[in-house]
Amino acid sequence: MMKLGRPSWLQTRDAARSAGGLVLLVLAWDLALYLSAAPLLPRPWQVVLGLAELLTRGVLLKHIAASLFRVTWGFLLAVGLAIPLGFALGWNARAGRALGPFVQFLRPISPLAWIPIAILWFGVGDPPAVFIIFLASLTPLVLTAMNAVRNVPAVYVNAGQNFGLGTRELFLRILLPASLPDLLAGLRLTLGIAWLVVVAAEMIAVNSGLGFLIVDSRNAGNRYDLVVAGMVLIGLIGLLLDWTISRLARGFLRGRDMIGDTP
Amino acid sequence: MSSVATARLLPAEETTPAPCADTRPVKLRVTGVSVSFRMEGVQRTVLEGINLECREGEFICLLGPSGCGKSTLLNVIGGFLTPTQGQVLIDGQPVTGPDPRRIFVFQERGVFPWLTVEGNIGFGLQHLPAEQRRQRIAHYVEMVGLRGFERAYPSELSGGMKQRLEVARALAVNPDMLYLDESFGALDYITRHTMRRELLRLWTTEKKTILFVTHDIDESVQLADRVVVMSARPGRIQRVVDIDLPHPRDISAPRYLQYRDELLDELGVAHKV
Amino acid sequence: MRPSRKTLETLLLPTLTGLLLLLLWHGAVRLSKTTTFPTPWQVLRGMEELASQGRLTGYIRDSIHRVVTGYLLAVAVGLPAGLFMGLHAPTARVLGPVIQLLRPISPLAWIPVSIILFGVANTATVFLIFLASLFPLTLAAMNAVRSVPAIYLRAGQNFGLGRVALLRRVILPAALPYALTGLRLSFGIAWLVVVAAEMIGVDSGLGYLIIDARNAGKRYDLVVAGILLIGSIGLGLDVLMRRLERARSVRWAYHRET
Numbered sequence: 001m002m003k004l005g006r007p008s009w010l011q012t013r014d015a016a017r018s019a020g021g022l023v024l025l026v027l028a029w030d031l032a033l034y035l036s037a038a039p040l041l042p043r044p045w046q047v048v049l050g051l052a053e054l055l056t057r058g059v060l061l062k063h064i065a066a067s068l069f070r071v072t073w074g075f076l077l078a079v080g081l082a083i084p085l086g087f088a089l090g091w092n093a094r095a096g097r098a099l100g101p102f103v104q105f106l107r108p109i110s111p112l113a114w115i116p117i118a119i120l121w122f123g124v125g126d127p128p129a130v131f132i133i134f135l136a137s138l139t140p141l142v143l144t145a146m147n148a149v150r151n152v153p154a155v156y157v158n159a160g161q162n163f164g165l166g167t168r169e170l171f172l173r174i175l176l177p178a179s180l181p182d183l184l185a186g187l188r189l190t191l192g193i194a195w196l197v198v199v200a201a202e203m204i205a206v207n208s209g210l211g212f213l214i215v216d217s218r219n220a221g222n223r224y225d226l227v228v229a230g231m232v233l234i235g236l237i238g239l240l241l242d243w244t245i246s247r248l249a250r251g252f253l254r255g256r257d258m259i260g261d262t263p
Numbered sequence: 264m265s266s267v268a269t270a271r272l273l274p275a276e277e278t279t280p281a282p283c284a285d286t287r288p289v290k291l292r293v294t295g296v297s298v299s300f301r302m303e304g305v306q307r308t309v310l311e312g313i314n315l316e317c318r319e320g321e322f323i324c325l326l327g328p329s330g331c332g333k334s335t336l337l338n339v340i341g342g343f344l345t346p347t348q349g350q351v352l353i354d355g356q357p358v359t360g361p362d363p364r365r366i367f368v369f370q371e372r373g374v375f376p377w378l379t380v381e382g383n384i385g386f387g388l389q390h391l392p393a394e395q396r397r398q399r400i401a402h403y404v405e406m407v408g409l410r411g412f413e414r415a416y417p418s419e420l421s422g423g424m425k426q427r428l429e430v431a432r433a434l435a436v437n438p439d440m441l442y443l444d445e446s447f448g449a450l451d452y453i454t455r456h457t458m459r460r461e462l463l464r465l466w467t468t469e470k471k472t473i474l475f476v477t478h479d480i481d482e483s484v485q486l487a488d489r490v491v492v493m494s495a496r497p498g499r500i501q502r503v504v505d506i507d508l509p510h511p512r513d514i515s516a517p518r519y520l521q522y523r524d525e526l527l528d529e530l531g532v533a534h535k536v
Numbered sequence: 537m538r539p540s541r542k543t544l545e546t547l548l549l550p551t552l553t554g555l556l557l558l559l560l561w562h563g564a565v566r567l568s569k570t571t572t573f574p575t576p577w578q579v580l581r582g583m584e585e586l587a588s589q590g591r592l593t594g595y596i597r598d599s600i601h602r603v604v605t606g607y608l609l610a611v612a613v614g615l616p617a618g619l620f621m622g623l624h625a626p627t628a629r630v631l632g633p634v635i636q637l638l639r640p641i642s643p644l645a646w647i648p649v650s651i652i653l654f655g656v657a658n659t660a661t662v663f664l665i666f667l668a669s670l671f672p673l674t675l676a677a678m679n680a681v682r683s684v685p686a687i688y689l690r691a692g693q694n695f696g697l698g699r700v701a702l703l704r705r706v707i708l709p710a711a712l713p714y715a716l717t718g719l720r721l722s723f724g725i726a727w728l729v730v731v732a733a734e735m736i737g738v739d740s741g742l743g744y745l746i747i748d749a750r751n752a753g754k755r756y757d758l759v760v761a762g763i764l765l766i767g768s769i770g771l772g773l774d775v776l777m778r779r780l781e782r783a784r785s786v787r788w789a790y791h792r793e794t
């Protein structure tokens with residue numbers, strides 16, 4: 001969060017430093033390639049040309065839209081299943097003990113490892129890709145919701161019960177709003193993961209998406225300028241998604257003590 | 264009220280027979296309540312053999328050092344904790360859980376940070392029609408002096424305002440008993456004073472039965488009809504002191520100071536610092 | 537009586553759930569009459585086959601070795617870098633956005649780059665694991681330092697500590713618990729990318745097992761065996777890392793109010 005009353009020249013200086021860091025990255029990249037003369041890796045300006053080529057061929061937006069479509073569906077399906085499940089596991093200690101270890105067990109398994117199974121069950125195309133993203137978001141979301149409920153201070157639950165709330169009302173009026181900050185932080189992190197996995201998911205014989213762009217550009221003629229263009233796009237869109245969801249979270253939590261916000 | 268300056272000093276076992284002067288019906292009866300639980304392998308008794316009776320409209324302070332189990336007792340009475348032994352009856356009915364007719368006021372940390380002042384006060388009023396609810400909220404906003412802050416969130420309020428908000432949230436559902444657990448403990452000296460005066464005013468106008476947990480001797484002498492002094496490890500009732508002083512109480516009057524000294528002695532606190 | 541019943545439940549309930557899940561899995565395979573997807577029994581036999589060929593322990597050892605090497609390299613670079621960024625705000629301003637931009641890029645996307653830099657070899661695999669854990673680790677170390685309350689710093693300065701003493705006696709101990717949590721989480725990420733990393737021309741490891749078992753003859757029993765092994769080893773490593781959080785010097789931060 002921006003510190004209150006920070007003088008504007010300081011803010012300008014901070015912005016300049018941040019921009020400077022990115023410029024430095026690009027310069028270092030260019031210099032390294034200039035010196036090493038690696039034949040295949042593209043220089044920054046080649047990547048820009050590559051992006052322009054994608055734009056003029058009209059496939060740039062198609063790839064972006066396809067990736068966003070798959071991430072959105074996989075992520076939303078995971079949210080729909082994981083939040084109620086996580087709440088139940090966090091609220092009912094016995095259910096948590098029974099199923100918790102299995103959620104922990106699924107977590108370290110790479111989404112990539114599921115690819116053979118995704119293909120077996122869903123064939124090729126969008127469904128297996130959505131399934132992979134769904135699986136990758138599911139376990140972190142269940143754990144987030146579970147911990148969010150467990151961290152709700154007992155005072156709030158006691159107060160709610162004191163006012164005579166039943167289980168359903170307790171969920172809607174106490175547990176949900178009280179765990180919202182943790183929940184939103186977890187949603188933000190998980191959306192990052194879902195986006196991270198898009199490349200893996202799009203390795204499965206689909207013919208669009210930024211992941212496909214990267215894999216295809218390499219396989220079809222070693223177009224490394226397009227490979228890096230795809231990486232830059234993924235990075236930028238990931239950043240944008242993160243920024244958007246943190247703005248949304250801020251809107252939801254207006255008036256409350258803010259949750260931690262990385263600059 | 265008698266003007267004789269004597270406190271009725273009773274040992275714990277003699278609290279059950281009611282004083283004959285008081286004809287108000289018994290509101291709360293605690294019989295033989297003990298609480299113990301295992302902590303890190305050791306069985307610990309927090310409360311032992313608690314007997315207590317409270318009449319309708321009475322203001323009782325539970326006074327004792329930290330760790331004497333007074334909060335535990337209040338939680339048992341509030342229905343948040345089941346005693347290992349004994350029973351709590353309110354209006355002749357056993358307490359089995361929390362109940363909106365009896366509201367627990369936590370320290371200011373009990374207000375809901377996700378609701379505005381209006382939202383917090385209206386929390387227990389969902390069943391009322393909108394217009395009636397609005398009036399009720401406005402009434403209590405006014406009563407606890409939060410006008411102009413209706414749309415503010417708790418994070419924008421001072422400690423005293425949050426405390427008043429929590430009291431207003433409790434009063435808004437018109438409970439017949441209020442339980443306060445060191446509710447003014449986190450406030451500064453001046454705000455604490457004002458809050459006590461406010462609480463006494465609400466107590467006289469709204470005719471509530473109040474149980475108030477505190478470790479502050481002055482607070483108990485200023486507020487209570489009766490002070491229940493508790494001892495620690497295990498928590499027992501050490502003595503019950505009737506405070507026979509009319510309200511408003513003069514905190515520099517000799518009789519006030521006499522009660523205060525007595526309680527200081529009872530808790531074994533030296534009179535000199 | 538109560539606590540012992542609870543411990544019993546913590547063991548018994550997951551075991552029962554596990555058996556139930558195995559039964560469901562078995563039943564589902566039987567009912568659907570699939571021939572490609574294996575039953576739990578077939579997976580067990582697959583693991584037996586791997587063990588008898590000596591591949592099982594070899595693969596596990598190779599995967600763990602790669603992950604630990606890549607991760608330790610990331611710790612060596614990321615921990616000091618993150619600590620420095622936490623202490624020195626201008627550096628954080630310069631490097632922060634760079635890290636944020638690089639972080640959302642999947643390790644998979646780096647595969648072509650990694651191959652060009654290191655060729656098709658073990659080094660490329662280790663490099664991918666290094667890269668994947670580097671960014672989260674750096675950010676965690678930075679945030680750990682930043683989360684040290686200003687009053688501790690003031691108290692330290694009040695007692696006359698110089699810059700180095702302040703770092704050693706106040707900032708590092710106060711940041712340690714949060715840094716440890718960050719270390720554990722990024723180790724989880726390192727283990728997570730082992731499959732991606734082992735897709736590059738290595739011929740051992742659990743990630744290789746999964747890819748190879750599918751490509752060479754659709755041995756789905758070995759695919760599922762690989763998945764289960766990765767899950768349980770990951771879980772075991774996480775439990776080991778959690779042990780660190782119980783050390784006396786950091787336990788204060790994990791104590792929760794009751």
